[in-house]
Amino acid sequence: MSPTKQRLLTTASKTFSKYGFYKTSMDEIAKSARKAKGSLYYHFSSKELLFREVVLSELDFLKEQLSLIFEDHNADSRDSIRAYMNKRMEVMNISINYQETLRPEFYEFYEFLNDVISEMDQWEKQQITKILNRGVAREELELPGNIEVYAEMLLIFLKGLETPLFLKGQYERLISNFDNLIGILTKGISKV
């Protein structure tokens, strides 16, 4: 990626996270990056596509961080699950542009992001499934039903917490209890 493109993307991310998608103008981004608006459109074909790239870069960073966890094959699978969930919430808490996509008032407008989000969902489901399978193979976990379905439900649970944590501003208050709740979930699937 060219330095100009990189610079535009970084500036766009900062500005979007400060004012949100609608309150941020392409002029403003170009001006902040000290580039002409034409350059912005040379590298990103539309405002929507630009925002898409911004969210994508946040999710790429999240994937990177989460990969470090499930790639640690020596860890106990229960520890991996715990670390995965904690890290997920920690990184999401600073992924301001992703958080904007959670707002219900934007659902109808964010169709151009649906594939990005569902791709991320699938990726996460895969990773969690891998950890669970590894745990079962090592006889650390006991999962009577379909493992993929469990992975999906864990993801539903994590995504269900996103609104109270990030939109209702209860992150600080609730995150301290989060680890306890993970404890229950992991105990629920632990082989005794």
Place this chain on the structure above:
Amino acid sequence: MSPTKQRLLTTASKTFSKYGFYKTSMDEIAKSARKAKGSLYYHFSSKELLFREVVLSELDFLKEQLSLIFEDHNADSRDSIRAYMNKRMEVMNISINYQETLRPEFYEFYEFLNDVISEMDQWEKQQITKILNRGVAREELELPGNIEVYAEMLLIFLKGLETPLFLKGQYERLISNFDNLIGILTKGISKV
């Protein structure tokens, strides 16, 4: 409650649930109930207070239904938890006016409802705590930490699901997995 007041309340509930708080006028409610607007204001001092009463009546019905469950002292506490959670979601799914209070765009306007919601939260936390305590006393459940904190976390989890289920219209799709997830949670706190 007088027949007129009851009639006005029922009509208000139907109209609010059909058009929402803002798109419903007091004239409309009075007309639908075949009463003068003055009567409406004689029984309910403002539109906000009227809506409050409507939501309160939905939550009263929910409390009534949930009470039937935790008052069944013969049931295994794990079954009680399962039944409680399932019934909660089932009744909430038809509590249309309560659902409107979930919309983020209304958070700032619904201050007059905050106490109603937080009172309900406290009530639920109490009931869940009671079931958990009963389970521990009977040695059906094993909860190493503070039981009230567990109850609170379960409630956070349930409330976290409200937005995806009721606002994103994913009730039908997700509710089928819900019972499985409860299974993990209850196993996690079961005494083996």
Place this chain on the structure above:
DNA sequence: TATTTGACTAATAAACAAAAATGGTCAAAA
């Protein structure tokens, strides 16, 4: 006395037009 009524008013929202801001284009320049 307790309740109901509907005309009435003040406040709010809808409708509309003019002005400003913004997304997106393009020919020229680097």
Place this chain on the structure above:
DNA sequence: TTTTGACCATTTTTGTTTATTAGTCAAATA
């Protein structure tokens, strides 16, 4: 190949008028 900024079409904002609605009240009714 990349960058620029003037330019255009569309959307958003602003200011004004009109219509609707929340809430009141004196009189009527039960």
